[in-house]
Amino acid sequence: MTYTGRFAPSPTGPLHFGSLLAALASYLDAKHQQGRWLVRIENLDPPREVPGAADSILRTLETFGLHWQGEVLYQIDRYDYYHSILGQLKHKDLVYPCNCSRSALKQRHAIDRYDRYCVSHPPKQHEPHAIRARFLSEKHCFTDRIQGIKKSNPDTNGDFIVFRRDQLFAYQLAVVADDEAQGISHIVRGVDLLQETFAQLELQKHLGFTTPQYAHIPLAITTQGQKLSKQNLAPSIEHLPVIPTLVSALTFLGQNLPPEPLSLSSETLLNWASQHWRVEQIPIDPIMIHTATQTGS
Numbered sequence: 001m002t003y004t005g006r007f008a009p010s011p012t013g014p015l016h017f018g019s020l021l022a023a024l025a026s027y028l029d030a031k032h033q034q035g036r037w038l039v040r041i042e043n044l045d046p047p048r049e050v051p052g053a054a055d056s057i058l059r060t061l062e063t064f065g066l067h068w069q070g071e072v073l074y075q076i077d078r079y080d081y082y083h084s085i086l087g088q089l090k091h092k093d094l095v096y097p098c099n100c101s102r103s104a105l106k107q108r109h110a111i112d113r114y115d116r117y118c119v120s121h122p123p124k125q126h127e128p129h130a131i132r133a134r135f136l137s138e139k140h141c142f143t144d145r146i147q148g149i150k151k152s153n154p155d156t157n158g159d160f161i162v163f164r165r166d167q168l169f170a171y172q173l174a175v176v177a178d179d180e181a182q183g184i185s186h187i188v189r190g191v192d193l194l195q196e197t198f199a200q201l202e203l204q205k206h207l208g209f210t211t212p213q214y215a216h217i218p219l220a221i222t223t224q225g226q227k228l229s230k231q232n233l234a235p236s237i238e239h240l241p242v243i244p245t246l247v248s249a250l251t252f253l254g255q256n257l258p259p260e261p262l263s264l265s266s267e268t269l270l271n272w273a274s275q276h277w278r279v280e281q282i283p284i285d286p287i288m289i290h291t292a293t294q295t296g297s
């Protein structure tokens with residue numbers, strides 16, 4: 001099997017240390033297996049996009065020596081393809097319109113798992129609505145390369161949105177469509193996306209797509225226990241010194257280091273790290289990031 005991996009950031013802010021861990025882990029896993037490593041910008045949501053963030057992310061990856069193969073894929077350019085996938089789901093009667101508001105879902109206690117209200121009460125044609133895919137499988141089970149055996153939860157894994165009321169495609173549909181189109185065989189990403197995997201397995205099954213192998217790395221959290229994310233303004237790593245930052249990222253990922261790593265070039269360090277990559281050494285528990293890495297001081 002040929003290995004194809006990917007890093008797929010959303011351009012909602014510059015690269016922070018948590019996203020560097022995901023980029024580095026997916027890069028090293030691909031290189032260790034002589035695979036290809038692709039980059040996809042998941043800019044499905046123009047209102048949330050920060051101008052210049054996509055370019056800044058790509059520039060930072062290059063600064064850190066994480067060079068990708070081929071053209072960068074931008075999801076915003078792929079609406080025709082996503083429409084064809086949605087057409088396939090419609091054709092197979094696997095989707096239905098839904099106009100439930102969040103407050104209506106809350107009232108019916110259907111936030112965690114959708115209650116299929118709109119199957120029996122379809123919205124009128126002219127009403128703005130989302131499109132939901134049916135979650136038909138009783139359960140899904142997969143073996144995550146880091147987290148072990150994971151099973152879907154019937155209390156939370158219900159019918160999910162694939163096309164939004166605001167006429168934007170939902171993450172679940174686009175990510176499954178693009179992973180298939182790009183021949184992605186291995187996905188290495190943050191554990192915050194683990195629960196999303198079950199809807200993706202469901203779509204892959206409906207559409208006859210290949211299911212990649214998954215590895216979910218632990219979250220980076222601050223010493224206050226907060227997730228390091230763009231939403232809580234994790235600082236950019238753009239101007240941090242490259243080698244010390246890579247060395248601390250490798251350490252957080254439980255990897256061994258060559259002698260005197262700080263004296264190496266990023267190319268030599270990454271080559272060494274990819275040869276000595278051990279996915280089984282990645283910790284399962286959240287990685288606590290200390291203030292120095294948060295602020296770059």
Ligand SMILES: [Zn+2]
Pocket residue numbers: 097098099100117118
């Ligand atoms: Zn509904």
